Amino acid sequence: MRARVRYAKLGKLRFVSAIDLGRVWERSLRRARVPIAYSEGFHAHPKVSFPDALPLGYASVAEYAELRFTEPIDLPEAMARLNACLPEGMDVRSAVEVADGAPRLAKWLRASVWDLGYPDAAAAALPPAVRAVVEADEVLVERLRKEERTTLDLRPAIHHLSTTDDADDGVSIPTVRATLHHVEPPMRPSEVHQALDDAARRVAGVALPAPTVTTRIAQGEPTEEGLREALDGTLVPSHPENPEEATYRDRQPAARRDPGHDDIGVAHPRAHPHPHAQR
Amino acid sequence: MVKEPAGVERRWLLVYPDAYEVGQPNQGVQILYEVLNERPAVAAERGYAPWPDMEALQREHAIPFFSLESHLPMAAFDVVGFSLSAEVGATNVLTCLDLGGVPLRAVDRSEGDPLVLAGGHAAFNPEPLAPFFDVVVAGDGEEFVLELDDLLARAQQHGWSRQALLERVARLEGAYVPALYEPVYEEAVVTGESLPRLRATRPRRSDLPERIPKRTVADLDAWPYPKRQLVPLTETVHERYAVEIFRGCTRGCRFCQAGMITRPVRERSKATIEAMVADGLASTGLEEVGLLSLSSADHSEIRGLCGDLADAYDGTKTSLSLPSTRVDAFNVELAEELSRGGRRSGLTFAPEAGTERMRAVINKHASEADMLRTAEAAYASGWRHLKLYFMIGLPTETDDDVLGIAELGLKVAAIGRQHGRKHKVTVSVGGFVPKAHTPFQWCAQDPPEEIRRKLTLLRQRVSAERNLTVRAHDPEPGLVEGLLARGDRRVADVVERAWSLGARLDGWAEHFDLGAWQRACEELGIDPAWFTQRPRDVDEALPWDHLDSGLDRDWLRDDYEDALAGRELDDCRWGSCYDCGVCLGLDLDHELAAGHGASLRASPG
Structure with a gap:
């Protein structure tokens, strides 16, 4: 039996690389006693594959994995068990069974929605910078690769770009939402920031502080209104949402975890002010 | 938590x-x-x-x-x-x-x-x-x-x-x-x-x-930790569920500080080990189990333990490993059991020295005939790559002893070739650093240039053999290791000065900065050779004398003299007590999982 899942990778898990993540999956599946299939041969590895890799440092609620099991299983029940065994910051948010011979998942992942969360200080500079980028015919960004500097045009990759309306309310995080086509070479949110920073300097004469956290919100098929998510077809709006209205970006599952085994640093909540802490 | x-x-x-x-x-x-x-x-x-x-x-x-x-x-x-x-x-x-x-x-x-x-x-x-x-x-x-x-x-x-x-x-x-x-x-x-x-x-x-006496936990079954071993999310050097199957070692290898300072032997029972493995694998999801100790094949119930674990995890994706320093056919037998139907790529042995004379000095009980039989058994059982660990710079070592490493490696390579054209042997060589609380604590350490010369000698002898690879680290960090291993409190100023001159992560070849250490020593008038390359008098006060490892100083001296005379000493876990001082001093005995230690050995004196 095969299944496709969408999962989140948040918090400290942002800093776990794609290679290490494969092992995290394997060990979590073993802990949850989910009957994952293994490849043949001396170097047997579990049949978990990923359509693409999230660049290191980005958070995401829209990563995908394809799993093959040795036997038919009750998918929702197995995923609930798996969620209890995944490290804090990771959880499966939807899962569907797929038939053998189904088209590759990567085929459905045509674009990504990214939220770039900025410090409050960036609030005023964002709207004009976003406008400038959207209105430009060409948005050149520089990329350094193996000491070689190349210039690329970001503009064709931008399907949609918008920012929080009233980020000055002191409550919401000033956010830029970028819907980027998956093009070759892939364009990254860091390059969206680079373009916005260039625009802010040009338009308002100010530098834009770097986003604190960048999160992939969804992957799927870009449409007029937004993006249709690859697994369940939910429409994800192309404009940053109010936290109360954000239906797609569901919250962490309520199930309590046992964080004793995964070494992400088990937090011991602080006691009363520590005598040494002031220094 | x-x-x-x-x-x-x-x-x-x-x-x-x-x-x-x-x-x-x-x-x-x-x-x-x-x-x-x-x-x-x-x-x-x-x-x-x-x-x-x-x-x-x-x-x-x-x-x-x-x-x-x-x-x-x-x-x-x-x-x-x-x-x-x-x-x-x-x-x-x-x-x-x-x-x-x-x-x-x-x-x-x-x-x-x-x-x-x-x-x-x-x-x-x-x-x-x-x-x-x-x-x-x-x-x-x-x-x-x-x-x-x-x-x-x-x-x-x-x-x-x-x-x-x-x-x-x-x-x-x-x-x-x-x-x-x-x-x-x-x-x-x-x-x-x-x-x-x-x-x-x-x-x-x-x-x-x-x-100040060392601390010793008598009953490891009363301390079955770690129960909740942490699983790393980013790659580390050892990713396995590790169970310490015993502490201490009585093989009596004279160069080995760990073996000397952790006596007596305290074995964990087979039942505790098996329960720890089962719980540990279920709760961590790790795919490998390591049965750790200083010489795991020496556990009194090792055969039954390996058999049980191999049965329990047969056909699963869980692999078992057993680091061992022994060089005999029993090791191969255990390794076969643990790798049933699995991959047999590399097997490691530690002969430690190249000639019988040198092995008698360091008290590593292994004859050449034994080792060659072991190599034969390993290649015949399907292993294609043997790794052999050696030290150079051992006390009384001559160039013949160094070349003996090459000869042994070549003989093993020849056995390998009979089993497969591409069967390999890797000879891994480390420079010996004398350590505190061992019979070699009085010995002079070879300077880095002497280690380098001996390595060249060894390499030249085996250069024509394509199936044999020599692995060795730079000898210079050994100088700093030796200074720290046997230095006294005056060396602390050198450590701080070297650090302020930029010495960092000295165990990493890419960071080790000999210059910082040399300059620190020069500035403070400390000659590292005085600490490392000077044979110490047996009645000279040693910087660690006030820390009591349980080993009797007279016994250490006798064992040092036995070493120089090439006299070997039996493993006291099975043989008779030679009164090193630990068991009597701690009022403890070797704690064996199979029966009681006391009944297995003669009483002291």
């Missing part, structure tokens, strides 16, 4: 002074982490040495050394405990303390500063780092940390001053408070030597013990 914030009263920071990928799998830290965290009022967290780029960023942004779990700064902890597995972590200790805003030297610390503690194998000669620690403990830490934690609780309750606390800590069994002990040096310098010798290290007060 997530705690109610209101209950936490004492914070311990356990630091392994090397990179996370090296330190995370360390059993000692994981055991103490659990033992301490089982107390509701204690929060134990961990820390690792920052890589130089991280250190630079932390300094640039004034971010102190912080814990992995809560990102609390070092200064917010009551105790900072360093695990000293290896000597070359010395400068990393200073990096951590300095980044943590804790004064490097105990004498400069004040009331609010954490208590800085050290333990681990390298703590058996704490003197080169003594001024940096408030407390050092040699031996097993499980019971000691809890006793120290009890004292801390009382200190908080009664508002004891730092000094009052330290004086009480010094009375805990096994606690060495360096500030309360004073090294006294001879007034005259021996002709031809560069430094006055040590006369003795003495307690500053009469109510303190002259020699």
